[in-house]
Amino acid sequence: MISKKIYFASDFHLGAPNQLESKKREKKIIEWLSLVQKDASDLYLVGDIFDFWFEYKYTIPKGNIRFLGKIAELIDNGIDIHLFTGNHDMWMFDYLEKELDLKLYRQPIEKTINGKKFLIGHGDGLGPGDRKYKFLKLFFANPLCQWSFARLHPNFAFSIAHKWSRKSREKEMKGNHDFLGEDKEWLIQYCKDVLKTKKINFFVFGHRHLPIDHSLDKEVKYINLGDWINYNTYAEFDGEKLELKKFS
Secondary structure (H helix, E strand, O other), rough: OOOOEEEEEEOOEEOOOOOOHHHHHHHHHHHHHHHOOOOOOEEEOOOEEOHHHHHHOOOOOOEEEEEEEEHHHHHHHOEEEEEEEEOOOHHHHHHHHHHHOEEOOOEEEEEEEOOOEEEEOOOOOOOOOOOHHHHHHHHHHHHHHHHHOOOOOOOHHHHHHHHHHHHHHHHHOOOOHHHOEEEEEEEOOOOOHHHHHOOOOOOOOOOOEEEEEEEEEEEEEEEOOOOOOOOOOOOOEEOOOOEEEEEE
């Protein structure tokens, strides 16, 4: 056991589908953050925290002020915040790192916590299949593409991006929300490939929008964090056990 707990959550999609619904979700998320604040040492926000994010040199998207203020409060109180980019908010650069003093990750990371080995990431583009998205991700991650987008006026650029983000989210939400089994879950197939060469105790991903707590063997667990649009789920690590939980 460890004296403080470590928490994981993903896919808040703040900003979606409209301001009213997003503010309701933001309030619920802040209530959860106030709860975990009492005993957390670290908080991992594992991608798609925002439904869309792009940083100009002097401009960021409006909204989410209460959420960002709460994150600042947690950091000021000694909680380490680890923020991962997802497929909806991959265009984070250095604003949040500099402004909030959090840690930003663009790729999955391996971490040893209390002797347990974790592999943590958003999950987009991992495993077999989804070749169209993998190609688009390379395009969106290209510095020239990002530079070109930044040349557009924010009013125009953000309107395009919000339409794209909405279509992408609607496609994700229409996907299969039943557990498909080990052979058809792409992220589980990815985990199995990793286990061929590495020892990992806990795989933690988002992106799938379905809460999944699945044992690959007696010492290996795959957790998908679900989302906060439908499920309000998160994971808690007490130093020995990693458990998927629901906030209500």
